[in-house]
Amino acid sequence: MKKKDEAIKIIEVLKNTYPDATCSLDFTNPFEMVVAVMLSAQCTDERVNKTTPALFSRCKTIQDFADIDIKELEDIIHPCGFYKNKAKNIKKCAKQVLENFDGKVPQTMDELLTLAGVGRKSANVILLEAFGIANGVAVDTHAKRISNRIGFSNKTEPEKVEQDLLKQIPKDYLKDVNHLFVWHGRNTCTARSPKCDTCTVKDFCKTYNS
Numbered sequence: 653m654k655k656k657d658e659a660i661k662i663i664e665v666l667k668n669t670y671p672d673a674t675c676s677l678d679f680t681n682p683f684e685m686v687v688a689v690m691l692s693a694q695c696t697d698e699r700v701n702k703t704t705p706a707l708f709s710r711c712k713t714i715q716d717f718a719d720i721d722i723k724e725l726e727d728i729i730h731p732c733g734f735y736k737n738k739a740k741n742i743k744k745c746a747k748q749v750l751e752n753f754d755g756k757v758p759q760t761m762d763e764l765l766t767l768a769g770v771g772r773k774s775a776n777v778i779l780l781e782a783f784g785i786a787n788g789v790a791v792d793t794h795a796k797r798i799s800n801r802i803g804f805s806n807k808t809e810p811e812k813v814e815q816d817l818l819k820q821i822p823k824d825y826l827k828d829v830n831h832l833f834v835w836h837g838r839n840t841c842t843a844r845s846p847k848c849d850t851c852t853v854k855d856f857c858k859t860y861n862s
Contacts, residue, residue, distance in 0.1 A: 654804055654856075659820040662802065662856050666832040669852045670839070673831040675781045678704060682757035682782035683714050683749065686767070687742055689774045691732040703731050714755055717746035741769030759783050773810060776830070786827035789817045794837025795830075801841060803858030 654662070667673075676697040677688040687707070691700045707728050711717045725739040732738065745768045749757055757778070758764055764775035776790040789795060791810035795817075799805040805816035821829055840847045854860045 653816060654802075654820050656820055656822060658856060659804070660822065660825065662853050663821070663825050663828055663832065665852050665856075666836055667828055670832055670835040673828075673835040675777075675831065676834075677701065677781070679781070680708070682778070683717070683746070684708055685778055685782040686745060686749075686757055686770065686774075687717070689777050690738055690741055690745070690769045691729060693738070693774075694734060695732045700732055703729055714746050714749055717742055718750055738769070744768035745770065757782065759785065761787065772814070776814075780827060780830055784827075786823070786830070789814050789821070789826060789833075790830050791817075792834070793843070794841075795833040797843060798833050798837055798841050801846075801857060801859040802853065803856075 677685070677692060678701045679685040679688050684704070688700055688704055691703065707725075710724075710728065711720055720743070722739055722743060725742065726735045729735045729738055729742075748767050749755060752766070753763070758767075759779065761772070761775050761779065764770050764778060765772065770778070772788070773790045773792060776788045779785040779787065780790070791799075791813045796808070796810060796813050799813050799817060800808075804820060805813045807813045807816060817829070818826075836853075837843075840851050848854055848857075848860050851857065851860070
């Protein structure tokens with residue numbers, strides 16, 4: 653694993669490489685963020701952003717999400733894939749927020765994990781994007797791939813990769829890491845044919861230098 657000072661250097665280089673790295677999901681309130689994250693599972697953010705305007709126009713409140721007919725919801729979110737399961741989770745989650753949290757999306761990891769359709773990765777994204785809370789790293793396919801290649805972690809399970817990252821990356825940098833890994837994974841450190849020649853952190857990369 654990397655030492656903390658090297659981890660900081662890697663993050664600083666990536667920040668310079670991707671100064672505009674931000675969340676690419678569109679939302680205007682915390683529950684819209686919850687829904688967008690659910691829809692993004694096995695789906696591109698671009699596709700989610702094309703689907704959510706009609707959904708958020710139809711469901712303006714959490715109560716609307718709880719009350720919408722399941723078939724209507726399935727029809728709206730159909731383009732995002734796995735629409736039956738996602739629709740079921742969205743409705744159940746809305747009811748849980750109304751009944752268990754007075755209609756407000758909770759702001760802790762433990763509470764978020766009680767919601768239907770919300771796992772640890774999603775909860776990390778929700779905490780960061782909706783509330784500005786960065787206590788962990790959302791380990792998606794990009795974060796896992798980059799962590800393995802650079803040498804942050806040799807684990808494959810997302811939770812174990814996250815624990816390795818938390819040992820090396822100071823808390824102040826966590827809010828940046830989530831976005832930077834996504835942008836680096838999409839633009840440079842791609843799953844197939846990574847652009848190693850133009851990679852700005854290749855000097856730190858275990859895979860490139862092996």
